[in-house]
Amino acid sequence: MRLAWHDAAVLAAQGFPDYEETLMARAREGEAVLGCVRLSRCALIGVIEDPQQSLRMTFVEGRFPVVRRRTAGGSLSLDPDSLVLVLAVPAACIPAAPAVDCLRAFCAPLVDLIGAWGVAGQFTAPNDITERGRKIASAFVLQTPDVVLFEAVLPLVLDIEGLLKTMRLPLEKLSEQGLLAARQRFAPLKSLLPDLDAGALPAAMAAAIAHFLGASPAAERPPEPKTRERLAPATSTPAPDVSAFLKTPAGVLYLDVWLEGEALIRAARFAGGIVCAKPAALSDLAAALIGADIRKAGPTLADAVVQAAGDLADFDPVDLAYLGDLCATRFHIGARLGVQAARALTIFSPDRRLTMEGLLAGIGAVLLPYCAKPLWCKWRHRDGCPECGRCEIGEAYALARARGLTVVTITAYEHLRAVLADLRQAKVKAFAGVCCTDFFIKRDYAFIEAGIAAILIDIAGDTCYTLRAEEAAYAGRFDAEARLDARLLASVLRWSDAVRPGGATRDLPDRAVTRARKRPKV
Numbered sequence: 406m407r408l409a410w411h412d413a414a415v416l417a418a419q420g421f422p423d424y425e426e427t428l429m430a431r432a433r434e435g436e437a438v439l440g441c442v443r444l445s446r447c448a449l450i451g452v453i454e455d456p457q458q459s460l461r462m463t464f465v466e467g468r469f470p471v472v473r474r475r476t477a478g479g480s481l482s483l484d485p486d487s488l489v490l491v492l493a494v495p496a497a498c499i500p501a502a503p504a505v506d507c508l509r510a511f512c513a514p515l516v517d518l519i520g521a522w523g524v525a526g527q528f529t530a531p532n533d534i535t536e537r538g539r540k541i542a543s544a545f546v547l548q549t550p551d552v553v554l555f556e557a558v559l560p561l562v563l564d565i566e567g568l569l570k571t572m573r574l575p576l577e578k579l580s581e582q583g584l585l586a587a588r589q590r591f592a593p594l595k596s597l598l599p600d601l602d603a604g605a606l607p608a609a610m611a612a613a614i615a616h617f618l619g620a621s622p623a624a625e626r627p628p629e630p631k632t633r634e635r636l637a638p639a640t641s642t643p644a645p646d647v648s649a650f651l652k653t654p655a656g657v658l659y660l661d662v663w664l665e666g667e668a669l670i671r672a673a674r675f676a677g678g679i680v681c682a683k684p685a686a687l688s689d690l691a692a693a694l695i696g697a698d699i700r701k702a703g704p705t706l707a708d709a710v711v712q713a714a715g716d717l718a719d720f721d722p723v724d725l726a727y728l729g730d731l732c733a734t735r736f737h738i739g740a741r742l743g744v745q746a747a748r749a750l751t752i753f754s755p756d757r758r759l760t761m762e763g764l765l766a767g768i769g770a771v772l773l774p775y776c777a778k779p780l781w782c783k784w785r786h787r788d789g790c791p792e793c794g795r796c797e798i799g800e801a802y803a804l805a806r807a808r809g810l811t812v813v814t815i816t817a818y819e820h821l822r823a824v825l826a827d828l829r830q831a832k833v834k835a836f837a838g839v840c841c842t843d844f845f846i847k848r849d850y851a852f853i854e855a856g857i858a859a860i861l862i863d864i865a866g867d868t869c870y871t872l873r874a875e876e877a878a879y880a881g882r883f884d885a886e887a888r889l890d891a892r893l894l895a896s897v898l899r900w901s902d903a904v905r906p907g908g909a910t911r912d913l914p915d916r917a918v919t920r921a922r923k924r925p926k927v
């Protein structure tokens with residue numbers, strides 16, 4: 406077999422989907438084609454990513470385009486200092502396998518090549534090449550019935566500040582120290598190989614990949630792009646009526662649902678920067694929800710997953726069905742507490758069969774974040790609150806104390822772990838917690854480790870993630886104020902009262918809130 410390869414130099418980023426299609430068209434005709442290209446400044450997002458979820462659009466808009474590629478996986482902040490490899494191969498040449506296995510095989514020749522240059526890189530699941538834990542490259546794969554498309558992005562030099570400003574996922578603060586810490590997570594090739602001849606890279610990559618394919622490399626001129634199929638534009642659809650997310654080994658997967666009538670699903674989609682080889686199978690799975698009652702989303706997905714199992718090898722089918730259950734739970738919360746409440750509440754349960762009412766009935770503690778205490782309050786970095794009436798944390802304390810619940814201000818990440826360990830030892834079944842969703846996504850293992858069910862209330866206002874100061878926050882040094890919704894906490898605890906054996910007649914929350922508000926200023 407022949408591997409036709411070319412060096413396309415710098416391409417206008419908006420033309421990248423056409424470029425991918427041009428290479429795939431040749432692979433459909435039986436050729437293996439490798440393109441080495443650099444893109445103009447852009448945010449390159451995965452095929453099922455919602456840019457609002459992955460990018461800091463307030464920074465991106467008006468500066469550079471958001472371009473949707475054909476492979477799934479996370480968003481990238483790119484400029485011409487990154488080399489992008491695009492390999493299109495007839496599907497018959499590559500054995501079908503889950504995405505991680507395909508990517509491990511595809512990355513092997515690249516790892517060998519940089520190994521020959523003295524860099525001890527390795528493949529790190531699900532889709533990176535790393536060196537001593539630092540990222541050298543990211544890789545992605547798309548399997549269609551007739552073509553397999555591999556892509557790898559290798560920064561030669563990395564604009565870390567541009568990357569941090571572009572991505573919405575948890576970021577380091579942009580201080581000198583924060584930038585240094587972020588830089589230590591990446592190893593652009595030029596930092597490892599200062600004498601690297603970037604101009605010779607495409608030929609070296611082509612030779613390594615041709616060897617992997619058992620093909621002979623043949624250099625050629627870059628092709629003229631021609632378009633057969635348009636991808637969905639890289640803009641967001643209207644906000645879903647109900648949405649839930651789950652952290653999976655492939656990444657954070659969202660299920661977004663739009664409703665008609667009381668509870669019928671009009672449209673649905675899976676979204677996220679997840680690593681999967683057949684994103685179209687997720688679209689088909691979401692289509693199975695159309696016309697279903699959202700309260701049955703879990704069982705509907707469970708049935709559909711069985712039929713599509715072969716194309717969903719990158720996921721645990723139980724996870725996919727559970728996302729339907731989580732959407733149904735959010736809908737249930739919305740019916741009881743309103744749409745805004747449903748958006749602000751996240752459920753975590755080690756036992757996925759636990760019902761919402763079962764979780765609420767088990768609440769034995771309330772955990773609050775120090776970041777919602779006023780900056781001037783002497784209790785900000787201490788556990789406890791005398792309920793002076795000057796902030797909603799006092800109201801939250803009153804609500805919890807009125808019920809005899811344990812109430813703790815979490816002052817740092819290690820403090821959270823210690824408190825969760827104490828709750829576990831005390832056999833507390835569940836807690837109501839207040840924290841930003843970003844924290845829960847990034848630090849979910851603290852909750853998994855504790856094994857205690859939780860209902861988590863998102864906080865409003867500036868979080869340390871939006872301000873890029875999470876490292877300071879984990880150490881208890883976040884210096885902005887987040888906002889806690891004590892009314893929502895009151896609603897949750899009142900619901901808990903209603904379902905707790907012997908607790909239905911209690912009406913403590915509103916009294917507690919009123920009392921806290923009337924306290925004199927101190």
Ligand code: SF4
Binds near residue numbers: 783796
């Ligand atoms: S209620 Fe008063 S003492 Fe308690 S955290 Fe708020 S400001 Fe501080």
Ligand code: SF4
Binds near residue numbers: 867
């Ligand atoms: S991560 Fe930051 S913003 Fe989020 S709850 Fe913790 S301190 Fe507050």
